[in-house]
Amino acid sequence: MMLFEDASASLARAMELLDVSEDVVERLRVPVASVKMSLPVRMDNGDLEVFPAYRVRYNTALGPGKGGLRFHPAVDVDHMQTLALWMTFKCALLDLPFGGAKGGVRVDPKTLSKMELERLSRAYIDVFAEFIGPHRDVPAPDMYTNAMIMGWMADQYATIMRRHSPAVITGKPLALGGCPHRQEATASGAVSVIEAYLEAHQHVSDSPTVAIQGFGNAGAKLASQLYEAGFRVVAVSDSKGAVYAPEGLDIPSLRRHKSQDQVHGVYDAYALRDCPYAKFEKITNGELLALKVDLLIPAALENQITETNVDQVRAGVIFEVANGPVTHKAAQKLEARDVDVLPGILVNAGGVTVSYYEWGQNLRGERWSEKQVVSSLKARMRDAYRRVDAKRQELKSSWRLAAYVVALQRLNEALRAQGTREFYESKI
Numbered sequence: 001m002m003l004f005e006d007a008s009a010s011l012a013r014a015m016e017l018l019d020v021s022e023d024v025v026e027r028l029r030v031p032v033a034s035v036k037m038s039l040p041v042r043m044d045n046g047d048l049e050v051f052p053a054y055r056v057r058y059n060t061a062l063g064p065g066k067g068g069l070r071f072h073p074a075v076d077v078d079h080m081q082t083l084a085l086w087m088t089f090k091c092a093l094l095d096l097p098f099g100g101a102k103g104g105v106r107v108d109p110k111t112l113s114k115m116e117l118e119r120l121s122r123a124y125i126d127v128f129a130e131f132i133g134p135h136r137d138v139p140a141p142d143m144y145t146n147a148m149i150m151g152w153m154a155d156q157y158a159t160i161m162r163r164h165s166p167a168v169i170t171g172k173p174l175a176l177g178g179c180p181h182r183q184e185a186t187a188s189g190a191v192s193v194i195e196a197y198l199e200a201h202q203h204v205s206d207s208p209t210v211a212i213q214g215f216g217n218a219g220a221k222l223a224s225q226l227y228e229a230g231f232r233v234v235a236v237s238d239s240k241g242a243v244y245a246p247e248g249l250d251i252p253s254l255r256r257h258k259s260q261d262q263v264h265g266v267y268d269a270y271a272l273r274d275c276p277y278a279k280f281e282k283i284t285n286g287e288l289l290a291l292k293v294d295l296l297i298p299a300a301l302e303n304q305i306t307e308t309n310v311d312q313v314r315a316g317v318i319f320e321v322a323n324g325p326v327t328h329k330a331a332q333k334l335e336a337r338d339v340d341v342l343p344g345i346l347v348n349a350g351g352v353t354v355s356y357y358e359w360g361q362n363l364r365g366e367r368w369s370e371k372q373v374v375s376s377l378k379a380r381m382r383d384a385y386r387r388v389d390a391k392r393q394e395l396k397s398s399w400r401l402a403a404y405v406v407a408l409q410r411l412n413e414a415l416r417a418q419g420t421r422e423f424y425e426s427k428i
């Protein structure tokens with residue numbers, strides 16, 4: 001099943017429950033804009049390569065498009081429009097003044113030199129400069145992109161548009177108008193949700209065991225934060241495989257090893273399984289997903305827990321830090337087994353929330369302290385958690401459905417305020 005079809009299945013159920021008008025259903029069925037461009041990039045050996053590049057704006061009733069940029073070989077229009085749909089619901093759920101968007105380039109960034117990566121990043125802005133903008137569509141980092149890339153892109157935008165315009169993109173380096181704590185924000189936001197959940201579900205043990213798939217910006221920082229908070233992180237993974245230690249992994253050593261990727265500007269060259277400082281058993285990513293742990297946290301790619309492997313999952317609760325790691329059907333099966341699946345549009349919303357703070361600071365010429373960012377983020381994540389939890393109890397529904405319904409209520413109000421069939425057909 002295509003990713004978009006799967007995401008639409010979760011949304012359709014929320015639409016039925018809220019009884020939204022036909023107009024709203026129609027407007028949320030498709031993206032408002034979906035653009036594919038070709039990026040010609042001169043490679044170091046003199047060859048010219050042309051990469052397909054995308055930006056999809058799903059809906060902008062609540063504000064400019066907002067969402068990350070991904071450099072990955074699986075990037076295509078289906079992925080981009082699904083990720084843009086999730087961004088629309090995430091921003092609505094967190095009550096941010098943004099619509100949803102997503103973009104990316106179909107490329108394997110692991111094969112590029114640093115100079116090729118910079119030329120590719122600047123080429124993206126060359127072709128999309130007129131499509132994005134601080135009040136139109138505001139990109140940010142996602143998989144295999146980072147602050148350095150956002151910095152190159154902001155610089156390229158300023159050059160093309162001939163004006164300083166840092167609010168065009170978030171997740172920038174601090175020196176270029178980035179926001180303190182943006183790099184940690186996705187992990188911190190997830191920790192707020194995990195803490196809130198565990199406060200209410202005290203049957204989970206005092207030192208819960210955790211398995212995390214993905215050890216990048218989201219997964220590695222989350223592993224560190226949970227490790228420091230006393231959780232027993234027993235398994236983590238990257239694209240090359242997983243490492244497992246039932247007594248708990250030495251996360252600081254694994255971070256030290258993996259951070260060489262950032263120092264050298266390469267992706268996944270320093271595989272976790274090659275870490276010389278920590279003790280572990282090597283397992284596969286598939287085996288990690290089947291571990292008997294209290295908390296399972298997929299923080300890499302979509303479509304990781306599907307109908308094919310869902311019956312092997314033995315975790316007590318799943319927190320989606322990746323976008324869409326559990327398919328609609330797999331989530332239904334888990335819920336039938338009383339395994340809660342906390343949805344990505346809630347759990348991973350810390351990243352876009354701090355992007356919102358960055359955008360606001362750039363527009364107003366302000367600079368927040370890290371303390372201010374951390375406390376505002378925590379309050380907003382807790383508030384979203386409470387609203388989803390209340391809706392879940394009211395509807396006696398899954399977490400995912402409740403989150404979609406809360407977000408849809410806000411989108412529905414905005415779309416209706418733009419005009420409804422009932423208004424035009426009403427008689428005086």
Ligand SMILES: NC(=O)C1=CN([C@@H]2O[C@H](COP(=O)(O)OP(=O)(O)OC[C@H]3O[C@@H](n4cnc5c(N)ncnc54)[C@H](O)[C@@H]3O)[C@@H](O)[C@H]2O)C=CC1
Nearest residue numbers: 142143144214215216217218238239299300322323348351
């Ligand atoms: N960076 C952010 O602010 C946000 C990221 N997300 C989502 O979190 C997920 C991860 O993103 P980032 O951490 O930013 O990316 P990243 O590029 O920093 O790291 C990605 C990680 O996933 C691992 N990985 C790649 N393919 C894998 C596979 N097949 N199996 C296991 N691991 C694999 C990589 O080795 C790497 O450790 C994505 O789904 C992204 O959309 C969601 C919200 C915000």
Ligand SMILES: O=C(O)CCC(=O)C(=O)O
Nearest residue numbers: 067068140142351352355
């Ligand atoms: O920070 C942002 O604007 C978007 C982050 C993102 O791509 C996501 O939440 O999936």
